[in-house]
Each structure stands twice: as structure tokens, then as C-alpha cells.
Amino acid sequence: MTEGKIIKAYGDALDDGAVQVSFTLPLAAGPQAKAAAASLAESMGLDQAEVVHMASQGAGFSFFVVYGHCHHQVDLSTLQVTELELEEMDFYEINDYIRDNVGRKLNVVAACTGTDAHTVGIDAIMNMKGYNGEYGLERYPWINAYNLGSQVDNTFLVAEARRLQADAILVSQVVTQRDVHIPNLTRLVELLEAEGIRNSVVLVAGGPRISHQLALELGYDAGFGAGTTPRQVASYISREMVARKLGSL
């Protein structure tokens, strides 16, 4: 329907290009700072940029809210979107599916790797109680779920994956700074390849900064972003295992 269509941002009329941006400049609030904010907004492609709010943040910083009409447009026909095609099953369907198609319990090893100490993501997927009323993988009778916790070294994760005969490895990255999660995620793929087990596991990355596209680029099988449920992950892992004939009957 939208093929070949060219679109702009929408405020209250088609193609008005209206957007709002907010940012900080390392300048004390004043006429010069305001002019700098408007000029920056124009460089972003905002016509008739209007600085609707300027406030001092102290110590020589000021905060701006700017509205403008963004003249940039998007040609949808040029976009390549990689989305994970997921046939979602419910808790019972997943367990039945594993029983009928794999015939044994799946071993799923999960960890928050590198320096990241935030287990909120991996816990939401793994914990018995799950998150928001959705049971985590620990509750699935046909899954052996191993949550290695946070700050797990990649080499330790690989060793544990071997020891536990992992069918799937889930890696979570929540809080990162200066994109440290990228080399960390890449390193795991390299280690798995060096060990010769990359192709025998389903490798999944998750976290608020992870997209499916990014995960694929880094050599993972799938990526799951914020709001992912345990059900989605379990559906994906079990179907992927069967599709790739990993550990099947």
C-alpha cells in the first residue's frame, strides 16, 4: 500500500513536516545560545525553526525545545526492513511443540555479558515468575533454563554452554555506554566460531538497544528489543531449532 510512497513527518496537516526536538547546548542561556539553537535546528533540516523554550541548566549549559518543519522526506520504496517473522505460540503450544518435534527438553543458557550488571532483561525472560503475567522460561516444563546472571565473561558463557549442551544461548545487554555492547556481542560470536559450535546453537541477543537487524549484522540468529515476552523468545527458539534440524527427533 505504501510502496513507492514518499512521506514527511506529520503534525496536523499532511506533509507539514512538523517535528519537535529537545537538546542541550554547552552555552549559558541568552540571545546567542537561542540563536545557536535555532541555527542548529535549521541544520537538522528544520525550516522555520522556533525555539519555544530555553532554560539555564547552570554551569554554562542550557536546554532547548524547538519546533520546526522538517523538509526531509522518506521514500519508502528505498527502505529495507528486516523484521523477525515470528509465529507466536502460547505457553502450552510451545511445550507441546517441543515435545512433538524435538522430543526432549531444550537447554537454554542465558546471561547478561561483559560489564553490564543489569539483569532486568534476562530475568524478565528467564525467571519462573516472568514479567507482566507472562511466565519465564524456567517455568516451561520442556525447557531447562539456566540463568547465569550478570557480568558474565564471554569465555565463561561459552564454557557453560558447552557443559550444559546448550541448544540456545540468550545474551542480554541493557545498559551500555559508548556502544560497548557491540564489540562484546561480536566477541561471543567469534568465540563460538572458534569453538566450532556457532552453527549448532540458536544464538539470540536481547535488550533495549538491540534490534533484529543489528543482531543479524553482528552474526546472531535473532534480536529482540524492549517489550519482548518469554513466549516470543521460546516460540522463536523452538521453531528455529526445528527449522534448522538441530537436535531433532
Added chain:
Amino acid sequence: MKLQLDAVLVKECRDAARQIADEVQVFIGSRSTESVERTVLRLLGVNDALDDVPMANIIVDSLAARGELGLGAAYWLGNACKQLNLSPQMAAAKVAAGELDLLALPRIEPAGLRPFLQELAQPGLQRIADNRRQRQRLQLKLKMGPSPLLYVIVATGDIMQDVPQAQAAAEQGADIIAVIRTTGQSLLDYVPHGATREGFGGTYATQENFRIMRKALDETGEKLGRYIMLVNYCSGLCMPEIAALGALERLDMMLNDALYGILFRDINMQRTLIDQNFSRVINAFAGIIINSGEDNYLTTADAVAEAHTVTASQFINEQLALAAGLSPWQMGLGHAFEINPDMEDGLLLEIAQAQMARQLFPDAPLKYMPPTKHMTGDIFKGYLHNSLFNLTSVLTGQGIHLLGMLTEAIHTPFIQDRYLAIENARYIMNNARHLREELEIVPDGRMQKRASEVLAKAADLLSQVAGIGLFTALERGMFADVKRSREGGKGLLGVFMQAAEYYNPFLDNMKAKLDRGMEND
């Protein structure tokens, strides 16, 4: 605004918590750890490093490797100082350089050395006492902001970047600045040395970084006419060392909770409870306010179903704090606003919990943590969520208010995230400053029922824990749904039994002064 809390039940909670704490104190009393001994050396003035390895580690590692730590590190270093007429720093430097073997010297009989060790401890004790008085003077002169005090974190990884961000936050209205630590520091068994400019998700806690930030905030405080408190993280494997460095550099507040380390960093429970006791004695003596970490329970367990574990843990932390000599005004007992925002009447449950904590611990400042678990990346909803948290805090008279960031779960805070958070809190807290004096809680209403129910469950949990002991309770996963074994986790190797002649000149001295009562309590 007041809840009706069953006084008999509250007393049962306190009695059970005291029993739990007493048992832990007995366990602690006959043991020490490598980090406790490193702390003693640091308080004696051994704060230098050789090729980035702290001398405190070099000495303690060498004594431990030869099985000679039982008398305590103070004995061995003190013996060398006495025999060779050296200062602790000079003796330590010689040991680090390989020019001196502490075990090769003639040995003064341990009991006979004690008066000399007390003398050696005086400069360190004096510096901490002076810092405490200096803080009191500055707080009298500059005043503090109104309660709840607004607490923000900076976390650039680079202390030189942290400084302008912290100063900006103070100018915006923050009362308390925490320099969050780099992820992973809690698992380091040494404290890095010097100013650091590279960390992830935070900045290394080092003595030099403490000093740099203290100086910057003192300058900003003078300019603003408001005392700005500085916070760091006295937890993990170096818990008491960080306490010592914070006391030496006049930090004002320390996260300081062994239970947090056990549950969320898998630090061995024996190790960290022993470490915690000495660190809390130091904090007590230094006039530092501790923050406990119960809020974290609700990031893994459900905030509605498990609220009573927070309350129960607060009672335990209160008793462990009292045993270490902390006064109630130094107890920033933790709790959090983590109920799912989509729940009908969730706000009522939050208010009930916060008000109950306020009444159970009337003289503790209480550390109230913002929503994190249900922050999604929808910054606009997140900002609103934080607004209700701010309202609940001022309505229930919380003391230490950690500001929620609208970009929680996206990145470490940008400067404008803090600015917007402070604006939000200042608006709401000013606008509703005395609301709690104008409202009453309906007897038998939803909030009253909720508080009664949580208190009853907390009492039940505490009586169970008292029956089996804290260690067993942790093994069974009774807090935060996390199970930890007594022998598991990190750091157990650093625990040792004290020899009969063991002596820690700081612990005894500080405890004695605390027992007599410090001047501003």
C-alpha cells in the same frame, strides 16, 4: 496523614530483627577478612600504590599467602614500625619494594604492642573526626535544602566530565550527588588508585576521584549557599575500604548494604556481612548516612506481592546498623516505587507502603527509589510516572529522594535528563509541600488495609527468619526470589578466623567512641 499500625506487631518485627542481627553479630565477632585488614592499613595511612597495585593489597596478600593474617595486618605493620622506627607509609613502601619482610623481624608480644597501635591509629581517627566536624560546620553555615533531599547520579566514566555535570546538577537544585561506579567495580578485590577517566556506566571509586569531586562540590556549595552531599558505593568486595576512603575524603552518604551484594552481585554472605560491620562502624564514626538497597528486591520480585520482604529487610538492616553504632538519622533505609503503572489503584498501594515505612522508622531519613522496572523508553509516560513518584515522596515525608530519569532503560543520564527530573521534583514538591498535613487516611480504607496486610506478612517473614537465621533464609531464597549458598559466591577465600590476640585498633576505638555518643546525635 497517618496509618494505624499495630504497635504489638511492630514490636514483634523489631524483636525478631534484633534476634536475627544478634546472631549475625556473634558470627562476625570472631572473624575478619582481607578487605577489613586492607582497610586497617589504609586508615593507618597506607594509601599509595606501586605500579597501580595498592600497597594495602600487596601487604595483606603476602600475609594471607603465608597464613599469618590471624593477628591482623595492624600487628605486623605496627611491629615493623616499632622495630625499625618507621611510619606506616614508609614501612609499607619498603614491603612493596621487596626491601622488607614483615615476618622476618623480631616480634613484640601482641598484647604489648597494642598501646603503640593505638598511637599509630590516632592520625587516621583524628582526620575522620575533623571531617565530621567540618561537615557539621559547613552544614550549619550553608544549610541543606528542604526534605525530601533531591538525589541525582552522574555516571560519565570520566571524573573530569563528572565534575561539570555534578556542578550543573547542584546549580539546578540537586542536594545530593552520587558518582555511580563503573559496572564491575563491586567485584574487584582492590580499590583502583588515582584519578580515572575510563569507566563503563560509571566512574571508578578511588580516593583521588573522591577528593576531586568533594572539592568541586564544596566550591559549588559555597557559591550556591547550600551544602551539597556527595555519595558513593560502599558495597562489593571492598566495602570497608571504600568506607575508609569516603571517611577520609568527607563523603556524606554511602550505599552500604551486604544483603544487596549477596543477592544481586553474588558476593559470599559471610565475607560481606563481616565487611559490612566494619564499614558501618566507620560510617557511623564518620557521621556518614548509609543507604540500604531493599529497593532492588522489587526489580526482580513483584512489587505488590513482595512488598513485605522490603519491610522485613528494613527491620533487619535497622538492627544491623544499630549494632554497628549507627544512629537512626544515619539510616537511609531503602524502598522503591516499582508497582506496575498500569495497575488500578497502584498509586494507593505505593502511598500506603511509603507512609508505612515513614511511620515504622520515624527518625530514619529513608531512601526512596524511583521507578525503573516499568520504564520503557516512552519518555513521556516515564516523566509522568516519575511525577507520581515525586508526589508520593513529598506526601509521605521521605528523606532522600532519588530522582527518576525519563530516559531510564535507554542510557546513563544526559545532562538534560537530570535537569528535567529536578524541575519535575521541585515543581511537585513545592506545590504539594504540606499536603500530608491536610489529609487523613480512611480507617479501614484501601490504603490502611494494604499497610496492615504488608506489616502482618513482614512480621511473619521476620519470625520465620529469626527461627532459621539469616544465612539459612538467604539460602532458601526468602529475599528477592534469589537463593545464595553460605559457601558460594565471590570472596569467601578472604574470610579468616581471628587469632586470640587479633587486634583492629580502629574498630575498638571507633566503637568505644560511638558507645559514649558522638557529639551531633
